[in-house]
Structure formats: structure tokens, C-alpha cells
Amino acid sequence: MDLKEKLVSSFLVFEDNIDVDNDVHDIRSKAIKNFEAKGFPSKKEEAWKYTSLNSLQKIDFSLFPKKESAIEYKDVKKYFLHEIDTYKIVFIDGIYSSYLSETTHDGVDICLMSAALTKPMYKPVIDVYFNKVASKDESLTTLNTAFSKEGAYIYIPKNKAPKKPVEIIHFSTGNEAALLLQPRNLIVVEENAELQVIERHQSLTTNDTFTNSVTEIFADKNAIVDYYKLQNDANTASLIDNTYTDQKDTSIVSVHTFSFGGKLTRNNLNFYQNGERIDSVMKGVTILGEKQHVDHHTLVHHIEPNCESHQDYKGIYGEKSTGVFNGKIIVDKIAQKTNAFQKNNNILISDKATINSKPQLEIFADDVKCSHGCTIGQLDEDALFYLQSRGIPKKEAQALLMYAFANNVLESVKIPELKTRINKLIANKLGVRLGFDL
Amino acid sequence: MLKINNLHAQVEDKEILKGINLEVKAGEVHAIMGPNGAGKSTLASVIAGKEEFEVTKGDVVLDGENLEEDSPEERAHKGVFLSFQYPVEIPGVSVTNFVKTAINESRKARGEEDMPAKDMLKLIREKSDLLEIDRKFLSRSLNEGFSGGEKKRNEIFQMAMLEPKLAILDETDSGLDIDALRIVANGVNKLKSKDNAVIVITHYQRLLDYIVPDYVHVLHNGKIVKSGTKELALELEEKGYDWLKNETIES
Numbered sequence: 001m002d003l004k005e006k007l008v009s010s011f012l013v014f015e016d017n018i019d020v021d022n023d024v025h026d027i028r029s030k031a032i033k034n035f036e037a038k039g040f041p042s043k044k045e046e047a048w049k050y051t052s053l054n055s056l057q058k059i060d061f062s063l064f065p066k067k068e069s070a071i072e073y074k075d076v077k078k079y080f081l082h083e084i085d086t087y088k089i090v091f092i093d094g095i096y097s098s099y100l101s102e103t104t105h106d107g108v109d110i111c112l113m114s115a116a117l118t119k120p121m122y123k124p125v126i127d128v129y130f131n132k133v134a135s136k137d138e139s140l141t142t143l144n145t146a147f148s149k150e151g152a153y154i155y156i157p158k159n160k161a162p163k164k165p166v167e168i169i170h171f172s173t174g175n176e177a178a179l180l181l182q183p184r185n186l187i188v189v190e191e192n193a194e195l196q197v198i199e200r201h202q203s204l205t206t207n208d209t210f211t212n213s214v215t216e217i218f219a220d221k222n223a224i225v226d227y228y229k230l231q232n233d234a235n236t237a238s239l240i241d242n243t244y245t246d247q248k249d250t251s252i253v254s255v256h257t258f259s260f261g262g263k264l265t266r267n268n269l270n271f272y273q274n275g276e277r278i279d280s281v282m283k284g285v286t287i288l289g290e291k292q293h294v295d296h297h298t299l300v301h302h303i304e305p306n307c308e309s310h311q312d313y314k315g316i317y318g319e320k321s322t323g324v325f326n327g328k329i330i331v332d333k334i335a336q337k338t339n340a341f342q343k344n345n346n347i348l349i350s351d352k353a354t355i356n357s358k359p360q361l362e363i364f365a366d367d368v369k370c371s372h373g374c375t376i377g378q379l380d381e382d383a384l385f386y387l388q389s390r391g392i393p394k395k396e397a398q399a400l401l402m403y404a405f406a407n408n409v410l411e412s413v414k415i416p417e418l419k420t421r422i423n424k425l426i427a428n429k430l431g432v433r434l435g436f437d438l
Numbered sequence: 439m440l441k442i443n444n445l446h447a448q449v450e451d452k453e454i455l456k457g458i459n460l461e462v463k464a465g466e467v468h469a470i471m472g473p474n475g476a477g478k479s480t481l482a483s484v485i486a487g488k489e490e491f492e493v494t495k496g497d498v499v500l501d502g503e504n505l506e507e508d509s510p511e512e513r514a515h516k517g518v519f520l521s522f523q524y525p526v527e528i529p530g531v532s533v534t535n536f537v538k539t540a541i542n543e544s545r546k547a548r549g550e551e552d553m554p555a556k557d558m559l560k561l562i563r564e565k566s567d568l569l570e571i572d573r574k575f576l577s578r579s580l581n582e583g584f585s586g587g588e589k590k591r592n593e594i595f596q597m598a599m600l601e602p603k604l605a606i607l608d609e610t611d612s613g614l615d616i617d618a619l620r621i622v623a624n625g626v627n628k629l630k631s632k633d634n635a636v637i638v639i640t641h642y643q644r645l646l647d648y649i650v651p652d653y654v655h656v657l658h659n660g661k662i663v664k665s666g667t668k669e670l671a672l673e674l675e676e677k678g679y680d681w682l683k684n685e686t687i688e689s
Contacts, residue, residue, distance in 0.1 A: 381490065386526040389486050390540040390596065391514035391547070400531065400539075407530025423530075 003057040003180075004039045007143065008032065010063050014147060024117050024148075027131050031145035038139040050324045050356045051266055051295040056238055059208050061180035063147075065093040069173040071204070073100060079202050080167060083417040086198070087166045089152040093173055094181045096150065100169075108162050113151035113184055125155055129188050133216050133246040133272060140268075141242045144214040148184035151213075154195065155187075158220075161194035165415055168197060172237070174205025185215040189223040196415060200230040203237040215243045219251035221275070226414055227255045232425065233262040235290060240266045247271065247278045254281035256413060258422055259294045260429050266295045273335075276306045284313040285406045285422075287429045288321035288353075295324035302335040302365075311342040314406050316430070317353035328360040329370060336365050342372040347379060347405060349398075399430040439464045439635050440485075440604055444496035447484045454480045456660035457496070462604070465632040469646055469671060470639045472657035473679045478639045479523060481657065482608045485637075486520040487513045500604065514540075515547040517603030521593040521610050528580040533592060534562060536580045537599045544600065565598040569625045586613030594625045601629075606637045611645035623648030643675035656682055 001009075011032045019025070040057055041048040069092050080088070087110045090100035096112055103111045109122075116122040117130075131148075135141045152168045172179055189195045203209045219225050231239065239262055245253050257267055271280040286294050300309040315323050325344045346355045359372040379401050387397035406426050413419040440462040447455040454477045462468050472478050484491050485498055487510040498505045505513055528536065542552045553561075566576060569591055581589055590610050597605050607626070611619055626649050630636060638649055646654075646668065654670040655662045656679070664670065664682055674682070 380526075382524075383526040383528075385483075385486075385488050385490075385510055386522060387528075388510035389514055389518075389520050389522075390536075390600070391511050391544040392540055393511050393543065394509065396539075396543070397511075400528065404528045404530050410530070 003059070003061065006061075007063065008036045011146060013064070018149060019118060024126065024130060028146050028148060031142040034137060034142040035139055035146055038137070038142070041139055047297065047326070050322070051264065051293065056210055056264070059178045059210070061178045061208070061210055062176040063180055065095065065176055065179060067175060068095055069093055069175050071097070071100065071171060071173065076100070076171060076202075076204070079169060079171075079200065081165070081198060081415070081418055081421065083421075084415070085164050087162060087164060089166065089168050091150070091170045091183065093171070093175055093179060094150060094183070104162070108157065108160050109153065109155040110162060110166055111153050113153045113186060114149060116153035116186065117149065122153070125188060126186075129216065129218055130186060131216070133218065133244040134214055134242070135244070135270075138242070138268075140212055140240050141214055144182045144184055144212050144242065147182045148214070151184040151186070153186050154197070156189045156193040156195050158190040159192045160190075165196035165198060168199045170201045170211065172203045172205060172207075172209040174203075174207040176207065178208040179210070181209065181211045181213075183211065183213045185213070187215065187217045187225070189217075189219050189225050191221045191223065193220070194224045196226045196228075198228045198230065198415075198418060201233055201237065201239055203234040206234065206236050209234075209237040211237070211239045213239065213241050215241070217243065217245040217253060219245065219247045219253045221249045221251065223248075223251045225251075225253045227253070228413065228415075228418060229255065229257045229267070230422070231258060231262055231265055231294075232260040235261070235263050235292070237262050238264040240268070242268045243270065245271045245280070247273050247275060247280065249275035250277045251275070252279045252281070254283070254412065256409075257282075257284040257296065258425070259284065259286040259288070260425060261288075261292060262294070264293045267297065269296070269298045271300045271309065273301065273303050273307045273309075276304050278304075278307040280307075280309040281412065282309075282311045282313075283409050283412060285409045285426065286313070286315040286317075286323055287406065287426060288316070288323065289318040290321060291319070292321045293323070295326075297324075297326045297328075299328045300330070300340065302329070302331040302338045302340060305334060305336045305338070307335065308339040309341065311344075312409055313344045314409050315344070315346040315355060316349060316402050316406060317346065317355055318349045320350070320352045322353070323355040325355070325357045325374070326360065327358070327372065329362070329372075331363040331365050331368050331370065333364040336367045338365060338368040338370070340368070340370040344374045345405070346374075346376045347402060348376060349378075349402070402430050403427060439501060441499040442485075442496070443499070445484065445493065445498065446495035447480060447491045447493050449480075449491050453494070454491070454660055455484065458660075458662060460655065460662065462635045462637060464635055466653065467630065467636045467638065467649060467651045469651035469654045470637060470657055471641070471654060471671060471674060474641070476657040477660045478657050479608055482520055482606045482637075482639055485606060486510055486518055511543070512547070514600075515544050519597050519600055519602030519605045521590075521597060521605065521607045523609040523612065525581045525589045525593055527582045529582045531580050532577050533580050533595075534576045537562070537596055540596065541599060561599060565595060568598060568628060569595050570621050571595055587615060587618040590614055591618060591622055594622050598625060598629055602634065604635050604637070605629075606639065608639045609641065610638070611640055611642065619645065620648060643671045646671045658682065
């Protein structure tokens with residue numbers, strides 16, 4: 001049985017274990033029908049031209065883990081931003097781990113999707129926001145919607161900001177030979193409220209893991225949301241991240257994506273600007289080797305006038321790694337005075353590495369500033385000579401230049417400890433002894 | 439210390455250095471002057487080992503050792519320093535961290551341990567005072583957003599930290615106002631000793647008022663066409679380069 005059939009037929013099993021008599025389940029039922037009609041995307045579709053899901057579909061994934069696994073904190077401490085205090089929503093093989101988590105209801109709700117989807121007190125929020133910005137027809141999103149049950153639920157009411165950042169971490173332990181996870185996150189940040197989130201998916205095994213995640217982010221007037229995705233997973237882990245952001249007037253939402261590993265990673269990042277004077281920021285650093293593959297698909301839809309979007313993606317590709325950047329910007333006719341900027345710079349450090357970079361601009365307004373630039377190149381010889389002339393060996397000098405190349409994306413990271421952590425990851429990834437503490 | 443014998447160098451089949459002979463002894467300051475395109479910067483780059491330039495004839499010898507096979511970093515480890523006309527910006531790496539890395543790489547190459555942090559700090563303090571560099575400046579990203587003057591001062595700061603045997607200053611005076619020029623020149627003068635040597639490459643005589651050369655050479659069309667003492671620089675300032683070009687043709 002192929003994966004699609006298995007998923008569709010297991011929907012009945014899924015229904016056995018949940019309350020099916022509610023609005024949310026109507027949404028799920030519609031979604032599974034949609035997925036059944038569409039199936040997994042194939043390379044024939046333009047948006048999936050460079051990323052194939054064929055090999056993943058051949059794996060016999062378990063859809064519902066049979067047993068809970070325990071993890072000792074000391075064994076996974078390094079995956080947490082343990083240098084600072086954070087709220088934590090942690091899942092092990094898709095199941096919430098209260099032991100590793102720290103949730104709160106102190107003025108804000110930082111807790112579980114399973115609670116939000118079932119308890120009456122959350123119903124008003126769920127009714128307004130759940131599945132409202134996520135696509136109703138993109139097949140992987142509908143697949144996630146059909147099985148939506150667990151994930152992170154974050155609700156920050158008007159004028160509030162949680163005391164500390166929130167970490168959402170998914171561990172997979174290898175208890176199953178192959179595991180498919182479908183976390184579903186809902187993040188609502190009301191007027192004048194603020195939130196910082198760090199998300200990571202970490203496989204602790206060499207067994208296959210396939211995560212198809214959907215996150216909906218709603219930023220109301222004047223809200224500020226900073227979302228950091230840390231993707232440094234094992235070479236047997238694949239991730240499809242579908243993030244949908246709905247922004248209202250003068251809100252600022254930034255998503256930083258750090259892609260340093262994993263077998264196949266696809267980031268579908270969609271921003272919808274439903275208001276004026278909005279800023280949407282998308283930044284990424286990708287450093288890949290071996291046969292790793294990352295595909296960044298971004299979309300910014302400028303729906304109203306006087307808004308901005310800023311995209312800056314940097315990639316360093318070695319060995320046989322492959323990368324894709326596809327940045328789509330739509331500016332509606334009414335969205336005058338839009339400023340949309342997009343940059344994608346890449347360095348190939350191996351003859352066998354590949355990058356496909358494609359800007360896609362659809363501009364229907366006439367008074368806008370849109371710029372896009374994409375470069376693919378090698379390291380600057382003059383810069384290399386400069387470093388070497390100071391006694392720094394060529395290999396180290398190359399690494400230092402790559403480090404510098406990737407580094408300026410980090411400037412906008414607002415959590416200093418996270419910035420330091422990512423700096424170190426970049427240095428390690430580039431295999432350089434920089435000779436100093438970062 | 440440095441002996442350059444009949445040096446020919448080319449880039450992409452275009453010969454730029456056409457037989458340079460130069461000897462620099464320890465304790466000396468040499469100035470190399472000449473019009474644009476004479477090959478001054480190329481000479482500096484070739485001594486420092488830039489791979490883009492192909493040495494087709496002749497050699498560069500440092501303390502009796504032919505540098506031909508040495509990479510730029512190996513030359514640096516042996517005590518060659520080139521102050522760049524256009525220093526490169528390295529975002530995310532502070533001046534301090536860069537200098538530390540450079541010093542420790544040289545030490546590693548000589549089989550020495552890393553410099554202890556305390557000594558490093560002391561040295562940084564001493565040398566930044568010498569060049570009147572603000573401490574805050576040292577934690578900024580290397581050359582990023584630096585003014586022309588800051589870049590040059592930072593180059594000489596690195597030179598002070600690395601204590602090279604042979605320092606080549608390529609157009610260090612360009613982009614400097616008179617105060618910055620004085621500070622930079624003062625730094626270079628204080629670093630001068632009987633054991634090291636300096637080659638100053640410049641278009642104008644101005645810098646040589648502050649860093650007084652023992653010898654002045656005029657480079658034109660890939661060759662040294664005239665050598666003399668510091669008075670030659672004054673003569674050039676007065677007459678320009680044209681009279682020399684003519685003289686060369688006559689001779």
C-alpha cells in the first residue's frame with residue numbers, strides 16, 4: 001500500500017480516538033477528502049519541480065506511535081536553548097511530554113493544541129482562527145489539517161508579552177521503524193502583544209522520520225512576532241514545514257530559518273498582509289553538505305497599500321547537496337507604495353552541489369518598489385588573499401569568509417543566546433577552528 | 439633581508455613587472471613611488487604571494503630563503519606583512535578576534551602555543567594606544583562600515599600586533615586626513631627597529647614627510663627607473679613624473 005492510501009484509510013482509525021461531533025472535525029473531514037483527491041504533489045507541478053517526495057512515499061511509516069518513550073533531560077539538554085529560561089512545549093514521537101515541558105496560563109496561554117481543540121474555554125479562539133489562514137487546497141496542508149490533533153497552542157492577548165521565549169521541540173526516538181508526524185500549531189498574537197518562538201525538530205535515531213507540520217500565525221494590529229526555525233536534523237529525517245502568517249495593520253512578523261541538516265527539508269512560508277504599514281521579514285541561512293536537500297518556497301502577498309517585505313536568504317552548498325529558493329511576491333493592484341525586497345545569495349563550494357534560485361514577481365500596482373537579486377558564486381579571491389596575507393591558512397580563510405557571508409543574516413536575531421548558538425553552529429558546520437569564542 | 443632579483447610577473451599574459459631589482463636591509467625604510475599603473479601594487483602583491491600573479495622570471499628572497507613556493511600565509515608566518523590599499527570587510531568577526539586568530543595562526547605555524555589571553559590583552563591595549571584607537575572600535579566587525587582612515591589605521595594596528603620583519607605599506611596614505619596620517623606615520627615610526635624593514639608604496643611625497651625613507655625608488659612601466667635618497671621624492675613632487683619618463687627614454 002502506498003503512503004497516500006495508507007493515510008486515507010487510516011483516517012477512520014484516527015476518528016475512533018477523537019471527538020468527531022464538532023466544527024473542527026468537519027474541517028478535518030473536508031481536508032481528508034481534498035487530500036484524497038489530490039494526493040502528494042509530484043515533480044510535474046511547477047512548485048515541486050526540484051523536490052521529489054517519491055522516495056518518502058515508499059517508506060512504510062507508522063502513523064500513530066504505539067507507545068510512549070521516555071527521554072532523560074540530560075540526554076537532550078543540548079537541543080534546548082538552556083542558557084536562558086524559556087517556556088517549552090515538547091513532544092516525543094508526537095506525544096506531549098509534560099516532564100520536559102513548561103507551559104503557562106499566566107495571562108497568556110502557552111499550551112497544547114489537543115487541549116485547545118477539545119476544551120470549551122478555547123472554542124471562541126479556535127472558531128475564529130483555526131484553519132483560517134492555512135491553505136484549504138494545498139495537499140500537504142490539507143493532509144495535516146485532516147489529522148490535526150496535537151501541537152503547540154499559543155495565545156497572547158492584547159498588550160501582553162510572555163516573560164520569556166517559547167521553545168517548541170519535537171523529538172523522535174526511533175521506537176518505530178519509521179515515523180510520520182503531523183504537528184499542528186496555532187499562534188495568535190493580539191493587538192500590541194509580542195511573542196518569540198524557537199522551533200526545532202530533532203531525530204535521536206537513524207530510523208526514518210517524516211514530519212509534515214503546519215503552523216498558523218495571526219498577528220493583530222501592532223503585534224510583534226519573531227519566529228526562529230532551527231533545522232539541523234539527522235540525515236534520516238525529512239521535514240515539510242508549512243507556515244501561514246496573517247498580519248494586520250503595523251504588525252511586524254519575522255521568520256528566520258536556519259537549515260543546517262536533514263535529508264529533505266521543504267519550507268513553505270506564506271505571508272498574507274491584511275492591513276497597512278505591515279512589515280514581513282523572512283531570513284534564512286542554509287549550510288548543507290552530503291546529499292542534503294533544502295527547498296525554500298516563500299510567498300508574500302501584498303494585499304493592502306503601504307506595506308513592506310524583506311527577504312534575505314543565504315546559502316552555502318557543499319558536497320552533493322542541493323538547494324532551492326523560490327520567492328514569490330504578489331502585489332495587488334490596490335497595494336500601492338509597497339516596498340518588497342528579496343535577496344538570495346549562494347556559494348557553491350563543490351562541483352557536485354546544486355542550487356536553483358527563482359524569483360517570481362507578480363506586480364499589479366504601479367507605484368511600488370520591488371527589488372530582487374540572486375547570486376550564485378564562489379568566494380572572493382581578493383578577500384581570501386587578504387586573510388591569507390595575515391597568516392590565516394587558506395582553508396581557515398575560506399571558512400572565515402563563508403562565516404562572514406552567512407553572518408549578517410544573524411543581525412536581526414533578537415535573542416542573544418540564540419544568536420551565539422547559531423554562530424557556533426555555523427562555525428562548526430563550516431569545519432573551522434576560528435580560534436576564538438564566538 | 440629582502441632581495442628581489444630580476445623579477446618578472448604577469449597577469450593573464452600581460453607582463454606588469456619587467457625585471458625589478460631591489461635590496462632592502464634590516465633597519466631600512468624604502469619608498470617606492472611612481473605614476474598610476476607603474477606596477478607598484480603588483481610588486482607589493484607579488485612579494486606577499488598573491489596567486490593571481492605569475493612570476494615568470496627572477497625571484498624574491500627573504501633572509502636567504504627563496505619565497506617562490508610559499509603561499510601567502512607561509513610568507514606571513516615568515517614575517518611578511520602587506521598593508522592593503524583596500525582592506526576587505528569581514529562582517530561578524532571583530533577586529534580583536536581577527537587579530538587574535540592571525541597571531542595564533544602564525545604561532546601555530548612556528549610550533550608555538552596560542553598566546554595566553556592575558557598577554558594578548560596587554561598587547562592589544564599597548565598597540566591600540568600607540569595608534570590612538572578607541573577600545574570600542576576593536577569590538578566592531580572588521581572593516582565593516584569603517585571610514586577610509588579607520589581602515590588604514592586598523593591595518594597598521596594589525597601590523598603592530600603581528601610585528602612583521604618586512605612591512606609593505608601599499609598606498610597607506612590614500613584616504614587619510616592630515617591628523618590620521620600623522621597618527622599612522624607615528625605608529626609606523628615607533629614600530630621601526632634595526633631588525634625590521636619597511637617598504638612604503640605611495641603616489642605622493644606627503645607621507646614621506648612623516649615616514650622618512652632611506653632610499654627612494656621610482657617605478658615606471660614595470661621597472662625601477664631611478665633610485666636615490668629622500669631628496670629624490672622632493673624632486674618628484676616638484677617636477678612630477680614626466681621628466682623621469684623622458685629621462686628614461688633618453689638614457
